[in-house]
Amino acid sequence: MAKKKNEEYSGESGDDADYGEEPNFDDPEDFVDDVSDEELLGDLLSKRPCETDGMENVVVVDNIPKVAPARQEKLKTVIDKLFSTFGEIVNTYYPLDEEENTKGYAFLEYKNSQNAETAQKQLNNHRLDKSYTFSVNLFTDLAKYENVPEEWEPPKPQPNKIQNDLYNFLLEPDAYDQYCVAAETAPNSVQVQFWQNTLPEPTELESRERFTDTFVKWSPLGTYIVTFHKPGVAIWGGTEFNKINKFPHPGTQFVDFSPCENYLVTYGPLPKNQQNIIIWDIRSGQEKRSFVSENMSSMSMFKWSHDDKYVATMGTNVIHIYETPSFYLLDMKSIKIPQLMSFSWSPTDNIIAYWVAETEQVPAKVALVYIPKRREIRTVNIFNVSDCKIHWQKSGDHLCVKADRYTKKSKKDNDVKYLGPYHTFQIFDMRTKDVPVDSVDIKDLVLAFSWEPVGTKCAIIHGEQSNASISFYEVKKGQQPNLIKKMDKKTCSHLFWSPRGQFIVLANLTMGTFEFVDTNNDFIVMGSGDHFRASEVEWDPTGRYVVTGVSSWKVKEDTGYNMWSFQGRIVRRTMLKNFVQFLWRPRPPSLLTEAQQKEIKKNLKKYYPQFENKDRLRMTRASKELLEKRAQLREQFMEYRNKRIQEWKDQKNRRLQLRNHIDTDTLATEDVEEEIVEFLVKEELTTLE
Structure with missing residues (x-):
């Protein structure tokens, strides 16, 4: 038994003996292993932990305040609130020095890398206050900055690139204006056509499918047109409307140009019902400054001075004025104004007009402030005011502040009874020393007010819309406003002055009726017409044509636009399915002097x-x-006719075969016998009981 057991384990007998000698798996002495681990286990090695895992989620915020321990909690709260608008922050680290003070920088870790990248783009160069401007970088960028070459290499000269001629539209010899028409072809897809208003028919310059997702907008001087897309906005220009620049701001809903077209402001939504506002340099595409607003608004929150030197926005009882191109606060401080309600820049001077609300002890006030000296050049107090609207004349010669007021009457029991409302128009003469102010009272309900852009007149619609009156006042230098014409029993809701003055369109956008009035010739009504459901009125820059449009944003059928002459004569009617927008291309101011x-x-x-x-x-x-x-049309018709005659001749043999070789083409009508053949198609039997 022992012998048999030894044979089983010795490998020399039994089943194991059939395999012969045991193989040797050792490598030869001269063997070189040239197969790397990546080739054998590449899929597993790619998933192994790395030292830099999660580093792409980290941003480094530099130039934050250096504060003592007592103020660190407040600092962290401010920074976390600002940076958390771009995503969830999972970890923060504020390095401290030996005295437990912050070192002036911090590390913030987001939940994912997309949030970190967005925060870096939006908050880099963000101004916390007059002393601290953030410098935000991704943590992974530190390696890039560490590998900067020690020796500087001068940049290589680039070949000259011919730029687009952005002002070619001004060289048209007959001064034909351009306009664009937008129509929705699919959800989030709008076709835009560019036309030149030639006579007798317009000339199409360009047509772009899917040019924008929502709508388009011209720049103030007509140099650029902006389009809206999911990643941001783009501006186009030149003879063929080539892309000039793009501005990455996802979800942009509204844009605003500075008057001289140096800067572009984009407004986009943020989480928690906030708004992200970015100011861009148009030529370079560089982000100049960004802001976060607590409230969403479809209107521009930033207002520009006429020369692009300043941009201002309003806070709670304060006006923030930033000077360009640094976009730092003017004189490092804001203008504090208690009970501030609204403000507006003069269109021709660096003057701000603002008004403050009335309190129990202090009346409402309208003030004019000269910038940058912040000197008040005129103030007016108004009692019993509920609301004010500021209206600048386009030429900057006059300012009108419409004050909605109420009267009060005391009773025997000392209670106050409010009657009204009525309206007072405070008119400032901006070109006269000390800026004299005159007032006009209107006891009716005021529906609209509008200045003549170039001239000395203004128009007011007052009364009920179905039976309104339109009062025209003339405001001359050194004189009180004078009522020169009152038109009664008008169904009017809006006023549209010609950009050149003199002519005005009295519109009722509810009923779609329009009247064209010449204010220099005894206010004669030159023409009238209607455009049912019209929701927009657009004068061309020269004041020769007016366009009324029915947009698909308002109705879904019978959309399109009508073009009128300034005298109220229909020039062209255009029906366009899913029409959304008609915009005349603006023109820059004339180079000719007023004289x-x-x-x-x-x-x-x-x-x-x-x-x-x-x-x-x-x-x-x-x-x-x-x-x-x-x-040409007649020639095309004759060509088609001759082709069909030849085809008829070629089929003659076939006709003879079908007609027993009788040439019916040459027979007279009376020689042809007509035979009627009837046959049974179907028979039905119905039993009547």
Whole structure:
């Protein structure tokens, strides 16, 4: 038994003996292993932990205040509130020195890398106060900055790139204006067409499918057009409307240009019903400064001075004025104004007009402040005020503040009874020394007020909309406002002045009726018309045409636009499915002085023959084009007719076969016998009981 057991374990007998000698798995002495672990276990090694795991979620915030332990909790609360708007913060670290004071920088870890990248883009160069401006970087960028070469290499010269001619639209010899028409072709897809308002028919310049997701907007001088997309906005310009620049701001809902087109402001939503506001440099595309607003608003919160030197926004009882291009607070402090309600810049001077609400002891006040010296140049107190609206004349010559007021009457028991409302218009003469102020009282309900852009008149709609009155006042330098015309029994709700003055459209956008009035010639009604459901009115920059539009944002059928002359004559009707927007391309101010323009108007009759000859040639050219078009259509028809005649001749043999070789083509009508063949199609039997 022992012998048998030894044989079983010795490998020399039994079943194991069939395998022969035991193999040797050792490597030869000269063997070199050239297979790496990545080739054998690449899928597993890619999942192994790394020292930098999670580092892409970390941002480094530099230039924060250095504070003692007693103030550190407040500092952390402020920074966490600011940075948490971009995502959840899972960890924070504030390094401390030997005295337990913060060192001026901090580390914030987000839940994912997308939140960290967004926070870095939005809050880098964010100004906390007048002394501290954040410098925000991703933690993973530190390695990039560590590997900066010690020797500086000068940049290589780049080849000259021809830029787009952004002002070619001003070189049109006949001064034809351009306009764009937007129509929705699919959800979040809008087609935009660009036209030139030539006569007798407009000329299409460009058509872009899916040009924008929502709508478009021209810059104030007509140089750029902005489009809206999910990642941000883009501006286009030049002869073929090429892309000039893009600004990454996801979810942008509204944009605003500075008056001189140096800066662009984008407004986009943030979590927790907040709004992210970014100011960009248009030419470089650089982000100049960003702000976070607590309240969402569809209107611009930032208001620009006429020369782009300052931009201002309103807070609680304070006006913040930032100077460009640094976008730091002017003189490092804001203007504190108790009970501040609203403000507005002059369109031609660096003057701010604001008004403050009335309290029990202090009346409402309207003030004019000169910037940058912050000097008040005029103030007016108004009693019994519930609301005010500030209206600047486009030329900056006058300012009107419409005050909604109420009267009060005391009773025997000393209770106060409020009657009204009524309205007072405070009119400031900005071009006269000491800025004198005159007032106009209107006891009716005021529906609208509008200045003549160029001139000395203003218009007020007051009374009930179904039976309103329109009062025109003339405001001359050194004189009180004078009522020069009152038009009664008008169904009017809106006023639209020509950009050149003199002509005005009295519109009722509820009923879609329009009246065209010449205010320089005894306020004669030159023409009238209607455009049912029209929701927008647009004057062209020259004051020669008016467009009324029915947008699909308001209704879903019969959308389109009508073009009128300034005299109220229909020029063109255009029906366009899913029409959403019509915009004339703005023009920059004229290079001619006011004296030169007056001289041209004075001698306008001298130019009439020249203009009439141009119009005659244009109509002759149009008639010639019409005749050529008709001749071309006739030629196409004759070609089609001859083709069908030849086809009929080629089928003659087939007709003879079908008609027993009788040539019916040559027979007269009386030689042809007509035979009627009837046959049973179906028979039904019905039993009547």
